[in-house]
Amino acid sequence: MFLRLFSRLVASIVRLGRRGCSVIEALGRASIFVARSVVGVPSGEGLRLWLRQMHFVGVLSLAIVLVSGLFIGMVLALQGYTILIDFGAEQALGQMVSLSLLRELAPVVAALLFAGRAGSALTAEIGLMKATEQLTSMEMIGVDPLRRVVAPRLWAGFVSLPLLTIGFSVVGIWGGYLVGVQWLGVSEGSYWSNMQSSVAFFADVGNGMIKSLVFALVVTWIAVFQGYDLIPTSEGISRATTRTVVYSSLAVLGLDFVLTAVMFGGL
Amino acid sequence: MTNSAFIEVEDLHFSRGGRAIFRGVNLTIPRGRITAIMGPSGTGKTTLLKLIGGQLTPDKGRVLIDGQDVHRLSRKALFALRRRMGMLFQSGALFSDLDVFENVAFPLRVHTDLPDAMIRDIVLLKLQAVGLRGAHALTSAELSGGMARRVALARAVVLDPELILYDEPFVGQDPIAMGVLVQLIKRLSEAMALTSVVVSHDIKETMSIADYLYLIADGEIVAHGTPASLDTHEDPRVSQFMHGEPDGPVPFHYPAPPFYRDILGADPTTTTRTG
Numbered sequence: 278m279f280l281r282l283f284s285r286l287v288a289s290i291v292r293l294g295r296r297g298c299s300v301i302e303a304l305g306r307a308s309i310f311v312a313r314s315v316v317g318v319p320s321g322e323g324l325r326l327w328l329r330q331m332h333f334v335g336v337l338s339l340a341i342v343l344v345s346g347l348f349i350g351m352v353l354a355l356q357g358y359t360i361l362i363d364f365g366a367e368q369a370l371g372q373m374v375s376l377s378l379l380r381e382l383a384p385v386v387a388a389l390l391f392a393g394r395a396g397s398a399l400t401a402e403i404g405l406m407k408a409t410e411q412l413t414s415m416e417m418i419g420v421d422p423l424r425r426v427v428a429p430r431l432w433a434g435f436v437s438l439p440l441l442t443i444g445f446s447v448v449g450i451w452g453g454y455l456v457g458v459q460w461l462g463v464s465e466g467s468y469w470s471n472m473q474s475s476v477a478f479f480a481d482v483g484n485g486m487i488k489s490l491v492f493a494l495v496v497t498w499i500a501v502f503q504g505y506d507l508i509p510t511s512e513g514i515s516r517a518t519t520r521t522v523v524y525s526s527l528a529v530l531g532l533d534f535v536l537t538a539v540m541f542g543g544l
Numbered sequence: 545m546t547n548s549a550f551i552e553v554e555d556l557h558f559s560r561g562g563r564a565i566f567r568g569v570n571l572t573i574p575r576g577r578i579t580a581i582m583g584p585s586g587t588g589k590t591t592l593l594k595l596i597g598g599q600l601t602p603d604k605g606r607v608l609i610d611g612q613d614v615h616r617l618s619r620k621a622l623f624a625l626r627r628r629m630g631m632l633f634q635s636g637a638l639f640s641d642l643d644v645f646e647n648v649a650f651p652l653r654v655h656t657d658l659p660d661a662m663i664r665d666i667v668l669l670k671l672q673a674v675g676l677r678g679a680h681a682l683t684s685a686e687l688s689g690g691m692a693r694r695v696a697l698a699r700a701v702v703l704d705p706e707l708i709l710y711d712e713p714f715v716g717q718d719p720i721a722m723g724v725l726v727q728l729i730k731r732l733s734e735a736m737a738l739t740s741v742v743v744s745h746d747i748k749e750t751m752s753i754a755d756y757l758y759l760i761a762d763g764e765i766v767a768h769g770t771p772a773s774l775d776t777h778e779d780p781r782v783s784q785f786m787h788g789e790p791d792g793p794v795p796f797h798y799p800a801p802p803f804y805r806d807i808l809g810a811d812p813t814t815t816t817r818t819g
Contacts, residue, residue, distance in 0.1 A: 418650065425654075
C-alpha cells in the first residue's frame with residue numbers, strides 16, 4: 278500500500294518535471310523563432326507583404342475595435358454619471374472617461390479583441406499553410422518562411438494594435454461625450470476642459486501606448502508561434518487557435534497588472 | 545561526370561516518437577537518371593525525401609548531395625543548395641494566396657533579378673511544357689488535383705534545377721492525369737538532363753519510367769536493381785510488393801491477440817483493429 282502510494286508520488290513528480298521541461302523547451306523554441314523572424318524587417322518586396330498584412334490584421338480589425346470602443350465609452354459615461362452625480366461631481370466625467378480609457382480599457386480591451394479577431398486568424402492561416410505543405414515547399418524553393426510568411430505578420434501585428442488602441446480611445450471619448458454631454462446634459466466645457474487639465478501626455482497617453490506595444494508583441498508572437506508550431510492536422514489547428522486566444526488573453530491581463538503596478542502603483 | 549553519384553545516403557538512422565523509421569539505409573542516386581524509391585505506405589518514403597532535402601536531421605549517418613553534407617551546412621548554404629533542387633509535393637503545395645502564374649513565377653521573383661517581361665516568357669514556357677499555359681490566370685482553388693500537381697511541377701523546374709524530388713506524384717490521380725504525369729516526368733528528365741528521385745508505391749507507372757529502383761521495408765533497403773531484375777526477384781517481401789499480393793511477409797492483419805479470445809470475450813478490455 279505504502280509502496281504503491283510512493284511510486285505514484287514519484288510518477289507524478291516525474292510528470293511534473295517532464296511538463297516543466299516541455300514548457301521551457303517551448304519557450305526556447307518560441308524565442309529562437311521570434312529572434313529569427315524579427316530580423317526580417319520589411320524592405321522592398323517585404324514592404325509589400327507587410328502592407329498586405331497590415332490590411333488583413335489591422336484594417337479589417339478596425340470595425341470591431343471602433344464599435345467596441347464607442348460602446349465602452351458610452352457605458353463608462355453612463356455609469357460614471359450616475360455615481361458622480363451623487364457627489365455633485367459630474368463635471369469630472371470627462372476626466373473619468375478619458376483616464377479609464379487611456380490608461381486601462383483601450384489597451385486591454387483592444388488587445389483582447391485583437392487576439393480574438395486577428396490572432397486566431399493568424400494562427401489558423403499559418404497552421405493551414407503548414408498543413409498543406411506550403412511552408413515546406415517554400416523552404417524547398419530556398420525561401421525562409423520565417424522571413425516571408427511570419428515576419429510580415431509579426432510586424433503588422435506589432436504596428437497595428439497600438440494604432441487600433443489609439444482609435445479605440447478616440448472613439449470611446451467621443452462616445453462618452455455623446456452620452457454625457459449630448460444626452461445627460463453635462464456641460465460641454467467642463468467635459469473637455471477637465472479632461473485637458475487632468476490628462477498628462479507622457480504619464481497617461483504614453484504609458485497606455487507602452488502597454489499597447491507590449492500587448493501587441495505578446496499577442497502577435499503567441500499567434501504566429503502557435504500557428505508555426507502546431508501539429509498539422511485539423512484537430513491540431515483547432516487546438517492551436519483556441520490556445521492562441523486563451524494564452525494571449527491571460528498574458529494580456531496578467532501583464533496589464535504588472536505594468537499597471539509599475540506605471541501607476543508606485544512600484 | 546554523367547554517371548557519377550549525385551546523392552549518396554550513408555548509414556542513415558532516423559527515429560520519430562520512439563519508433564525507428566530507418567535503421568541504416570545506404571543508397572546512391574546517379575546523376576541524370578530517374579531513380580525510384582518504392583515501398584509500402586508508412587515505411588517512411590516521404591521522410592527519406594525530407595531527410596535528403598534537409599528538412600529533417602538524421603540520428604546517425606549522412607546525406608551527401610553533390611559532395612556536400614546536407615546536415616552540416618549552415619542555414620544559408622542549405623538554402624543555396626535547395627535552389628539547385630526542385631521538389632514536387634504530394635498535395636502540390638501551391639501557395640493559396642497566389643494565382644497559377646505567380647506560383648510558377650515565385651522562385652524567379654525571389655531568386656533572380658530578371659525583368660518582368662522575361663519572367664513572363666519563362667513562366668509561360670514552363671506552363672506550356674505542362675500543358676497549362678491557358679490556365680495561368682486561375683487561382684489555385686480552381687484547379688483539379690492533377691492540374692495542381694502539374695502547376696507544382698512547372699514551379700519545381702522553373703529555376704532549371706539539377707535535381708528534382710517527386711513525393712508520390714501519382715497518388716489519387718485519374719488514369720489520364722496519371723498518364724500525363726508519367727510522360728511529363730520522363731520528358732522533363734530527359735530534356736533537362738535532370739537527376740530525378742521518385743518516391744512512390746504505384747508500381748506500374750514507376751517501373752515504366754525508372755532507370756533504377758530501391759525497395760524499402762522495415763527501415764531498410766530490402767532490394768535494389770533495375771525494374772526488370774526486381775520484377776523477378778525471389779525475396780518474398782519483394783515479390784509480395786511488386787505483385788500486390790494481399791497477404792505475405794507483410795501481414796494482412798494488424799497485430800492482435802488471438803481472434804477467439806476477442807470474440808468469446810475472454811478478455812473484454814483488449815481492443816483490436818484488424819484489416
